[in-house]
Amino acid sequence: MDKPEKTMMKGTDAIGEAAIQAGCRCYFGYPITPQNEIPEYMSRRMDEVGGVFLQGESEIASINMVLGAAAAGVRAMTSSSSPGISLKQEGLSFLASLELPAVIVNINRGGPGLGNIAPSQGDYYQATRGGGHGDYRMPVYAPASVQELYDITMKSFDIADLYRTPVMILGDGMMGQIVEPIVMHARPEVDLPPKDYILDGAEGRPSRIVKSLILDVRLMEEHNWKLKRKYDLMRNELPMHEEFMTEDAKMVVVAYGTAARIAKGAVNRVRSNGLKVGLIRPITLWPFPDEAIAGITKRAKVILVFEMSTGQMIDDVRLATQGKVECEFYGRPGGVVAAPQEIARIIERHWLQKEL
């Protein structure tokens, strides 16, 4: 790709193509709506680039195939939607402890249980709190456009290698299905550490072990602290967010992913009526952009958190703002997608009630 040109692309295809361009050569996954277009895309593209596409017998098998490929030193990914991501949690915990790089896409659907196949943000806690067992964290990105899906998918593979960690991309059915013009640029140069941990047969070198069983509690404690130091580094280096019309805002909406797109429409609407309202959109959900959110407390009087859930990210917003500003919440769980008008009405109501 010499000259960047615009192409129309569907969200799921953008994820797949970015992965291919990032050098991902192993995809393992199990079908589940609304993300089937990712395995479908990968089944064609992997064949073209001489990579591996394999439909696993379950999400459990698929994440473990990813683990094997990652330990073999090949860039590997899997994708699924909420119920399937629940099944991958054991594997995520192992990847985190074994310090193996992998990219996991969750196209979040309505839940809990089998739920439905509509866009939802009900998996925020599971994604950011370490849905698997043990004391681990994992970078979680929440793109909000097809371009960002492409860019962030590409970046995720570098982040995974850089920190030797699983990385999650959290989207929803809307993000996956939307078609937008994007520029497919080449992968940026990134300095990556050598993969001196991989298992590819001990030819001409001492044998290696990839393991997480550490029976000596002091050594296990040390392993946990080592991971913690890595997570601290991530907290410093990874947070990303977008600010929209926040400079003079008396009220700031905080929303991510699809909810942020809707909120942006709402902010535009109320702005045209003279209401000084802005938007902060966390792009990383873990590490959470605490500083950016804390920064609002110096300017705005009210924060309105909008999520397509009954309220999960609001906990992180409250932690970041430390009670210095009022936090209101509006949610549409279960797969309901609110229109910008609806969010605009909620903004206006709070504006009047708070006499801003």
Added chain:
Amino acid sequence: MKKVFTRPECLKRTPFHYCPGCGHSIIHRLVAELIDEMGLRGKAICVPPAGCAVLAYNYFDIDVCESAHGRGCAIATGFKRALPDRFVFTYQGDGDMAAIGTAETIHAANRGEVITSIFVNNAVYGMTGGQMAPTTMLGQKTTTSPFGRRSKVEGFPLRITNLIAQLDGAAYVTRTSVATPAKVMATKKAIKKAFEIQLQGLGYTLVEILSPCPTNWKMTPVESFKYLEERMEKEYPLGVFKDITKD
């Protein structure tokens, strides 16, 4: 002077933690000898189980990747697909292979993954203290089948090896035992054959090895080898159930 007996090179100088009389020690040795003899050290990747053999990496001086309980065949699939010219094998117990990992095992076999599974059947969960396994025999007492396994309550022992022999992706499927020195040698031959078939790229290979767990069978090593031959081999007949190089 001619050396007639020595430690295999790909066994580390670490004493086994296995109980006296445990079959795992014998089987580890056979695998290590074959890796030496077949010159596989430089291309071998081993995926041990969650089970008594979880610490296999302390013994095998080859590349080893831990697995979550039962996921060995999926992890081995990931390795083999990523690195098709390497030699990949899982080492699994009966709980790992035939209870929690049944799906991973059967589907890897059915896809004809070019890997080998060394399946150590001791009819109990050794590591966790002797609970009932899918392979526990009718009437056999374990800590969770204290009255002896009853078909009406706990179901029947699972002969997963016979099941896998039905699958088109399986290339070589056999059951052996370590009850006597002759049977140990036959086991070594079977593992060798499985390894060779993997190297030829012909499909999935499985060697089930009946093996004593004197500790959880609550027997002396001598009693346990007798029980292995007289009871277990009746329930789990030895033999080659599939060999595509012959059939």
